[in-house]
Amino acid sequence: MTQLIQNPVLTGFSPDASIIRVGDDYYMATSTFEWFPGVQIHHSRDMVHWRLLAYPLTRTSQLDLRGIPSSGGIWAPALSYDQGVFYLIYTVMAGRKGVFKDLRNFLVTATDIQGPWSEPVFLNGSGFDPFLFHDTDGRKWLFNMQWDFRKNHTRFGGIVMQEYDPAEERLTGPIRSIYKGTAIGVTEAPMVYKRNGYYYLLVAEGGTGINHAATLARSRHLEGPYETDPNYPLLTTHPYLDHPLQQSGHSSLVETQQGEWYMAHICARMLPGTRMNPLGRETSIQACRWTEEGWLELAHGSKLPALTVPAPALEPHPFSPMPAKDDFDAAELGLQYQTLRVPAEESWLSLRERPGYLRMRGRESLVSWHRQSLVARRIQHFQCVTETCVEFEPEHFMQMAGIVCYYDEADYYYLRITHDELRGKCIGVVRSQQGQYDEYIAHEISAAGWEQHYLRAVIDDRSLNFYASPDGREWKVIGPTLDMGALSDEYGGKLGFTGGMVGLCAQDLNGTDKHADFDYFLYEETKEKTKEKTKG
Known part of the structure; x- marks a missing residue:
């Protein structure tokens, strides 16, 4: 055949x-x-x-x-x-x-x-x-x-x-x-x-x-x-x-x-x-x-x-599929990942300091062209789910970590854990659209007492929804339904040449290198089952 x-x-x-x-x-x-x-x-x-x-x-x-x-x-x-x-x-x-x-x-x-x-x-x-x-x-x-x-x-x-x-x-x-x-x-x-x-x-x-x-x-x-x-x-x-x-x-x-x-x-x-x-x-x-x-x-x-x-008249030669879940047990990052502009160096990213975790030290903001702490992979499907679990104890609003859907510094969506002097530790969504920064403050939830923070992004064609959970079983919707179309080459006349990436990041704008520990990263093509799992 x-x-x-x-x-x-x-x-x-x-x-x-x-x-x-x-x-x-x-x-x-x-x-x-x-x-x-x-x-x-x-x-x-x-x-x-x-x-x-x-x-x-x-x-x-x-x-x-x-x-x-x-x-x-x-x-x-x-x-x-x-x-x-x-x-x-x-x-x-x-x-x-x-x-x-x-x-x-x-x-x-x-x-x-x-x-x-x-x-x-x-x-x-x-x-x-x-x-x-x-x-x-x-x-x-x-x-x-x-x-x-x-x-x-x-x-x-x-x-x-x-x-x-x-x-x-x-x-x-x-x-x-x-x-x-x-x-x-x-x-x-x-x-x-x-x-x-x-x-x-x-x-x-x-x-x-x-x-x-x-x-x-x-x-x-x-x-x-x-x-x-x-x-x-x-x-x-x-x-x-x-x-x-x-x-x-x-x-x-x-x-x-x-x-x-x-x-x-x-x-x-x-x-x-x-x-x-x-x-x-x-x-x-x-x-x-x-x-x-x-x-x-x-x-x-x-x-x-x-x-x-x-296809050409050649013997079939399939390769083993890449596992959907990366538990960060390897000594080096998998080939599916890239970092933004700078190499993955031990000074800010480590798989050795805490074996089985990706430790990321916060650095500059998501608009930086110099010293970001961001590890991401390509979004390859119109319907997919990405998920992680992170241990992170921010002490200031200048410290953040979480999961990001990123095109460039002008267009991204970020589900992040941070600390507010009035609300304490909280989880919320920030976005930048055509360079205009915004926070969905009304949709933030308290993460007081959470030792682990399960974070999830679900993409369904043009729709993106974020979720969070303290235990990986009961999930809460965080923020409104967002427009994946904004992470496109020609959105808003930007004339870019890349594509949507999804990954893990950390920022410490105080310059104190506050770290976040990510236990795993999952990326999986999905259909209706993901919507059912994340209801509520």
Whole structure:
């Protein structure tokens, strides 16, 4: 029986996939933006089943995100392999507002996909979405889009290329502008492939919203001139706003062991009846075929992405699912977690001080770009429950800890334990919506005498509800029903690029490092049963 690829294959905030095959193994690198460690690497043996395998950028010498704006940081990593070496090219976006883009493009290498990865080599800063092409003659070439901030100029100034000298570890020779794109505009994310005497240039166009698309061009010479596929674009959901895989575009290609071709691409699933996508931009895979004229098209004969795709003729290779509940018994954080901008260091986060617990020391507020104590994972389902149990004894309103549903410093919901000089220890909900902070004071409850604080967040499509319990059996609703749509890329015109995260955090704005001990963290896809369990 033929296996089917069920799209999206990477759910929840996993955009800009760069896919490669090395022997019988398939790898995809995706963007992580302001979250640390940098760049997720997913692995598969059959392109149906995928697992999170590694993060290449694990040291601040490779990636320093302190002070990086939200939706800055790691943009569009490009993974490649040549002569026993893995190459990873990535952009660090330090400034993204206004006409300027303050960015630096880097290269790291490794002989094992799981590392260790090298210290970074600086390449250039002319534009983002870099890609390293290894030609058959042994020469290597860097491609990226050219950013143009000048008045009366198109911001996306086309695709440029320059040779990379691996012995000198630097770019060398002239910079050539090779492709200006099509009438769709916003040409970026170049990927280059060589087949049957042609160099194929795959680019993203139309921006990351509803006009997003993938376009193919080709040339007999690497430096061009490139002709565009007369039947462009190769992939798009424009103008079909009801298609379940919206914003499809930014893509990369891979050839299987049997010569089949597949394309990994960005996509977004919207909440029913809205243009909001709190799961963020995800990754899907499409089967492709080459035409007699030497152009590529989707195998099902449409420009629209398919939800189910015939898988390659490979043996099924499922992986063991990640347990829903993490009891924090391991010596290190699981791969599902990331921290915000800074590494998980023993100075503020410990799995050793109290075995079986995650001890987190409170630091700066949820709006900080520097020293937050926040550990989170991706929200991957429209219906899910997350839960924790925390021991925490705040002494001041400046000390807080709890569970947070977070997009960025402007948009989040926080179920937190704190202390008020009049009400004592209490549990309540705070929110920030488009940067406007608010507290649901009327919904707060007293936690006097509670030794443990069970906290729960239940997500049901657009609805988010928080609950608390002193014993994990009898739950109280805390706060009103909240709008998950606010944790979306384009909510309020923010034009972000990440997705909803849920996690654990602590703050001590007095600077006294008050700690909270989290006993476990549970994340589970749910349906109606969760609503029944949390009634009352």
